[in-house]
Amino acid sequence: MKNIWLEKKKRHCNINSWKFITIPVLLIIIFNFYPMIKAFTLSLQSGKGTAIHFNGINNYIRLFEDDVFLIAVKNTFIYLIIQVPIMLLLGLIIASMLNSTSIKFKGFFRTAIFLPCITSLVAYSVLFKSLFSIDGLANKVLMNMHIIDTPIAWLLDPLWAKVVIIVAITWRWTGYNMMFYLAAMQNIDKNVYEAATVDGASKIQQFFKITVPMLKPIILFTAIISTNGTLQLFDEVVNITGGGPGNATMTISQYIYNLSFVYTPNFGYAATVSYAIVFMVAIIAFIQFKVAGDKNE
Numbered sequence: 001m002k003n004i005w006l007e008k009k010k011r012h013c014n015i016n017s018w019k020f021i022t023i024p025v026l027l028i029i030i031f032n033f034y035p036m037i038k039a040f041t042l043s044l045q046s047g048k049g050t051a052i053h054f055n056g057i058n059n060y061i062r063l064f065e066d067d068v069f070l071i072a073v074k075n076t077f078i079y080l081i082i083q084v085p086i087m088l089l090l091g092l093i094i095a096s097m098l099n100s101t102s103i104k105f106k107g108f109f110r111t112a113i114f115l116p117c118i119t120s121l122v123a124y125s126v127l128f129k130s131l132f133s134i135d136g137l138a139n140k141v142l143m144n145m146h147i148i149d150t151p152i153a154w155l156l157d158p159l160w161a162k163v164v165i166i167v168a169i170t171w172r173w174t175g176y177n178m179m180f181y182l183a184a185m186q187n188i189d190k191n192v193y194e195a196a197t198v199d200g201a202s203k204i205q206q207f208f209k210i211t212v213p214m215l216k217p218i219i220l221f222t223a224i225i226s227t228n229g230t231l232q233l234f235d236e237v238v239n240i241t242g243g244g245p246g247n248a249t250m251t252i253s254q255y256i257y258n259l260s261f262v263y264t265p266n267f268g269y270a271a272t273v274s275y276a277i278v279f280m281v282a283i284i285a286f287i288q289f290k291v292a293g294d295k296n297e
Contacts, residue, residue, distance in 0.1 A: 125239030
């Protein structure tokens with residue numbers, strides 16, 4: 001009788017367990033997997049407005065012939081190649097400095113550097129647009145320091161407009177990565193650094209020979225999420241430059257938005273461009289894992 005009772009109780013617990021996970025699983029399927037599948041089927045269709053018809057892989061072929069898409073890809077990868085390494089390196093350096101026991105008011109500095117991450121995307125984009133306008137603070141400071149003679153049209157020049165975007169996203173997201181590195185550094189055994197100091201290793205040698213290798217999994221993680229975020233860059237470009245001048249700063253995500261809501265709606269092709277980002281993220285993440293030498297791959 002006792003065994004029968006235990007068996008019934010076990011079966012009852014299993015049923016209750018399935019009840020608990022059924023609703024979350026259904027929600028994940030409805031709000032994650034179904035939209036992904038629907039978007040992929042939509043990417044195989046074409047047409048303006050509601051006149052949509054099956055188009056096979058023609059949308060994907062069109063990507064390689066679409067000059068605006070290729071410009072958007074080029075711009076996005078410029079941001080990725082320049083900004084992500086700078087941001088990760090700055091995050092590492094700042095985290096290493098704030099992890100030092102000799103620095104006072106570390107709590108204040110950590111909060112101040114992390115604060116940009118929680119500011120409104122639109123608010124800080126408008127702030128940068130104002131700072132780098134013709135009569136903005138950036139030009140006034142540079143002119144007062146006699147670095148430039150005439151104001152720079154930051155947002156009207158293709159090169160300088162990209163620089164402003166890179167500066168803006170670096171300012172916002174460096175503190176985010178810094179917190180990951182700082183948390184990981186605090187878990188490194190202090191005896192390792194003490195032993196290195198006794199052996200005559202300088203602070204710079206300790207940073208590159210101890211800190212960086214021991215933070216390798218965290219660096220890989222932040223590199224992947226930063227890459228993912230940069231490939232989906234949207235808010236800063238739309239609010240600071242609007243993709244201009246011309247299409248000089250347009251990103252892939254902004255092009256998707258334009259295809260869906262600015263131009264005559266072509267949701268099938270917009271879904272195709274969206275899946276192009278998915279493929280890029282997957283390929284770059286795979287390369288990053290391989291370069292990092294992840295043994296689980």
